[in-house]
Amino acid sequence: MSSNAYQPDDFDGRIIDGEVVDAEVVDLDKVRNRRAGAGGTSTGPAADDIDPDDGGDAESLDDDAPTLGAPVDRDDDPGFTPTRRPDRRAILPRWAYTMRGIKAAIRWQLKDLGYVSAFHAVRLPKYAGKLLVWCPVGLFKGTGRLLLWASAEDGNYGLRQAAAGRGSSSDIDQWLKLDARRQRQATWRWWLLAAGAGATTTAGLILAYGPVPEWAPWAASALAVGLLARVGRPDDKPITDRVTEATRYRKLTAELVRRGLTSLGLSGINSAVAKDPRAISFPVDIHRDGPGHIAIVDLPYGVEASEVVARRGKLASALRLPLDQVWPEPADGHTGRLALWVGYEPASQMKQPVWPLLSASAKVDVFKPFPLATTPRLENVDVSLMFRNYLFGGQPGSGKTFALRDLVLAAALDARTEIRGYELKGVGDFAVLEPVMTEYGNGFDDDTLARCFAFIEWLYEECRRRSKRIEHYARLGKAPENKVTPELASLKGSGLHPLVAWFDELQELMTSKYGKDAGEILEKVIKLGRALGVIILIGTQIPDKDSLPTGITRNVNSRFCLSVADQTANDMILGTSSYKQGYRATVFQPVDEAGWGILRGFGKPASVRSYYVNTDAAARIVTRAVALRQTAGTLPTPEEQTRTAAPVADVLADLAQVWPGDDKKAWNDTLCGLLAELRPEAYQGWGSAQLTAALKPHPIIKVGDVYGRLSDGKETTRRGITHDHLLKAIAERDRKKSR
Numbered sequence: 001m002s003s004n005a006y007q008p009d010d011f012d013g014r015i016i017d018g019e020v021v022d023a024e025v026v027d028l029d030k031v032r033n034r035r036a037g038a039g040g041t042s043t044g045p046a047a048d049d050i051d052p053d054d055g056g057d058a059e060s061l062d063d064d065a066p067t068l069g070a071p072v073d074r075d076d077d078p079g080f081t082p083t084r085r086p087d088r089r090a091i092l093p094r095w096a097y098t099m100r101g102i103k104a105a106i107r108w109q110l111k112d113l114g115y116v117s118a119f120h121a122v123r124l125p126k127y128a129g130k131l132l133v134w135c136p137v138g139l140f141k142g143t144g145r146l147l148l149w150a151s152a153e154d155g156n157y158g159l160r161q162a163a164a165g166r167g168s169s170s171d172i173d174q175w176l177k178l179d180a181r182r183q184r185q186a187t188w189r190w191w192l193l194a195a196g197a198g199a200t201t202t203a204g205l206i207l208a209y210g211p212v213p214e215w216a217p218w219a220a221s222a223l224a225v226g227l228l229a230r231v232g233r234p235d236d237k238p239i240t241d242r243v244t245e246a247t248r249y250r251k252l253t254a255e256l257v258r259r260g261l262t263s264l265g266l267s268g269i270n271s272a273v274a275k276d277p278r279a280i281s282f283p284v285d286i287h288r289d290g291p292g293h294i295a296i297v298d299l300p301y302g303v304e305a306s307e308v309v310a311r312r313g314k315l316a317s318a319l320r321l322p323l324d325q326v327w328p329e330p331a332d333g334h335t336g337r338l339a340l341w342v343g344y345e346p347a348s349q350m351k352q353p354v355w356p357l358l359s360a361s362a363k364v365d366v367f368k369p370f371p372l373a374t375t376p377r378l379e380n381v382d383v384s385l386m387f388r389n390y391l392f393g394g395q396p397g398s399g400k401t402f403a404l405r406d407l408v409l410a411a412a413l414d415a416r417t418e419i420r421g422y423e424l425k426g427v428g429d430f431a432v433l434e435p436v437m438t439e440y441g442n443g444f445d446d447d448t449l450a451r452c453f454a455f456i457e458w459l460y461e462e463c464r465r466r467s468k469r470i471e472h473y474a475r476l477g478k479a480p481e482n483k484v485t486p487e488l489a490s491l492k493g494s495g496l497h498p499l500v501a502w503f504d505e506l507q508e509l510m511t512s513k514y515g516k517d518a519g520e521i522l523e524k525v526i527k528l529g530r531a532l533g534v535i536i537l538i539g540t541q542i543p544d545k546d547s548l549p550t551g552i553t554r555n556v557n558s559r560f561c562l563s564v565a566d567q568t569a570n571d572m573i574l575g576t577s578s579y580k581q582g583y584r585a586t587v588f589q590p591v592d593e594a595g596w597g598i599l600r601g602f603g604k605p606a607s608v609r610s611y612y613v614n615t616d617a618a619a620r621i622v623t624r625a626v627a628l629r630q631t632a633g634t635l636p637t638p639e640e641q642t643r644t645a646a647p648v649a650d651v652l653a654d655l656a657q658v659w660p661g662d663d664k665k666a667w668n669d670t671l672c673g674l675l676a677e678l679r680p681e682a683y684q685g686w687g688s689a690q691l692t693a694a695l696k697p698h699p700i701i702k703v704g705d706v707y708g709r710l711s712d713g714k715e716t717t718r719r720g721i722t723h724d725h726l727l728k729a730i731a732e733r734d735r736k737k738s739r
């Protein structure tokens with residue numbers, strides 16, 4: 001154990017040279033007897049009583065004054081004792097130290113002011129009615145009170161009457177004194193009242209006829225009416241309505257937090273608190289943090305923050321707050337430290353700011369961070385794209401497609417980025433991005449799945465091509481870390497521009513007949529592509545090992561887990577043990593809390609909400625992205641797009657048509673060349689991999705090694721198919737069609 005490792009306060013081991021050694025067991029009686037024998041009157045232990053090995057024990061406290069030794073050198077600064085530093089309170093409240101805190105405080109106060117103003121504004125007619133009723137009452141009541149005050153009879157009259165009732169000579173004397181006192185007081189009070197009445201009348205006349213601004217009589221009347229109504233109204237009937245029935249938000253206090261934590265039914269907390277109420281402690285004062293308060297709590301020994309996080313609902317109930325106002329998270333330091341943030345209002349009622357990338361001038365550099373989400377405190381959460389692969393997981397309606405689309409929209413705003421992707425749900429959530437995408441597929445039919453699989457194969461080939469290019473540039477000294485650099489990404493013709501390949505609802509492909517191969521190849525792509533500028537974004541609804549091979553999940557470095565149903569799904573997306581560590585996306589409700597999830601891969605995992613960008617807003621971003629790409633010359637041409645997006649041609653028929661003579665077997669490469677000649681618009685650029693992918697739906701055709709002769713006569717083996725299989729596949733298909 002390192003010497004600076006955390007030590008609980010009551011740990012009675014000692015640290016010697018960084019090692020914890022066992023505490024010594026001391027025989028208290030023996031030690032006490034020894035001390036008593038030394039004489040109780042001594043001012044300190046006698047020299048021969050001091051055992052060098054005696055460290056004392058926790059119970060005995062020697063409070064005798066220490067024996068002063070011989071003078072030594074003076075302390076350089078005798079007035080300063082560094083060991084005793086008082087715990088000072090911060091000069092300003094914590095929120096006032098950061099711009100974010102100040103902004104949040106101002107925003108909250110303005111919002112509150114707006115609310116209160118609107119609340120009273122709609123009640124103005126009611127208030128006016130009340131004023132009219134209580135104002136005349138106030139006039140009479142007020143005049144009566146002033147007259148009573150001026151007569152100085154209040155109190156004095158009662159005392160005089162009592163003295164007169166008793167009738168002794170001393171009481172008469174008393175009566176006379178009281179009356180004289182009343183007269184003295186009344187004299188100056190009447191004068192004062194007359195002066196006040198005169199001043200009020202004069203002021204009234206000036207306001208009515210004098211050279212005063214037009215608003216002055218109105219203001220004075222309003223003030224007078226307000227004052228008179230205040231005097232006239234009964235104490236229990238205020239003119240204005242109460243804005244809230246309770247406090248507007250529940251300010252987090254230590255007592256409230258303790259009550260909340262002890263209501264969770266966690267035996268570890270309850271038994272510790274029963275023994276010692278201070279078992280729950282606060283290493284930092286509860287303070288304002290953004291639009292809410294945060295409590296950093298040290299839980300009793302042995303209780304983990306994750307146990308509290310798992311009981312977020314119970315905690316919210318104990319605090320009497322809506323669920324989405326209470327945000328417990330594991331805090332830095334140790335596993336028993338909890339950060340409990342409680343917002344001024346529920347997150348669902350807090351208006352998320354507009355996505356900064358929607359501003360007309362926003363651009364993205366995929367090498368640099370950009371905002372993707374907000375925390376419950378409405379702070380931006382920045383992410384980046386380069387050298388990253390993303391996994392978005394969640395149950396239907398959790399908001400993963402929208403979150404994934406945010407990333408693709410951001411990528412579109414970097415004109416260098418090539419975008420290709422497939423949404424295998426088939427609803428067209430990404431269709432808005434079509435103008436900037438080089439390849440786009442939408443659907444879960446066999447053709448789309450085949451194209452998606454071919455795309456994954458193409459990605460693998462692309463990675464191989466890119467690794468050769470990187471090698472080349474590394475030799476030229478332009479890729480010092482054998483990784484794509486911003487310069488290489490911007491270099492036209494380098495072939496190393498950022499490539500975003502996204503897949504939404506990938507489980508559709510993984511559970512299809514292409515699944516096994518697709519999983520294996522995609523795993524390789526993820527491993528290879530990161531340094532080569534290939535950014536893979538995956539969205540999946542079902543994160544089990546069949547729908548998402550573990551080889552892929554293991555190699556993803558950025559994860560966003562939206563609402564999931566159980567621990568298994570949670571850990572498949574966020575990584576093993578995430579649930580145990582307290583990162584639980586099971587606490588989010590699908591649909592109601594759409595967009596909320598746990599983001600992992602950017603600092604400490606945290607609950608965030610992706611920016612909500614509807615399709616209209618997305619279209620505005622795409623318009624800007626198109627303009628940026630037109631200027632940069634990177635907008636995909638319709639030819640590029642139709643080549644990949646064109647409906648799959650009838651490959652079987654076309655193969656039968658171009659089959660070379662009587663050959664029993666043919667190489668894929670040869671067949672691709674012939675197909676391209678036959679129908680260049682469909683097959684131009686096809687290689688062996690594409691043909692293999694296109695033949696996947698026809699399992700009768702087995703792609704295997706075919707022995708043959710090159711044009712220069714050399715013999716070799718390449719991937720190819722047999723004529724026999726082709727004919728059988730055509731027959732099988734025709735048979736199915738005719739059924």
Ligand SMILES: Nc1ncnc2c1ncn2[C@@H]1O[C@H](COP(=O)(O)OP(=O)(O)OP(=O)(O)O)[C@@H](O)[C@H]1O
Pocket residue numbers: 394395396397398399400401402403425541591594595596609610611612613
């Ligand atoms: N960040 C967000 N803030 C608010 N609402 C959101 C957010 N993200 C998504 N939503 C809402 O949730 C709805 C569902 O989102 P989305 O289609 O992304 O869910 P999904 O997880 O992909 O669901 P499915 O698997 O059924 O397609 C959207 O129509 C949108 O209204």
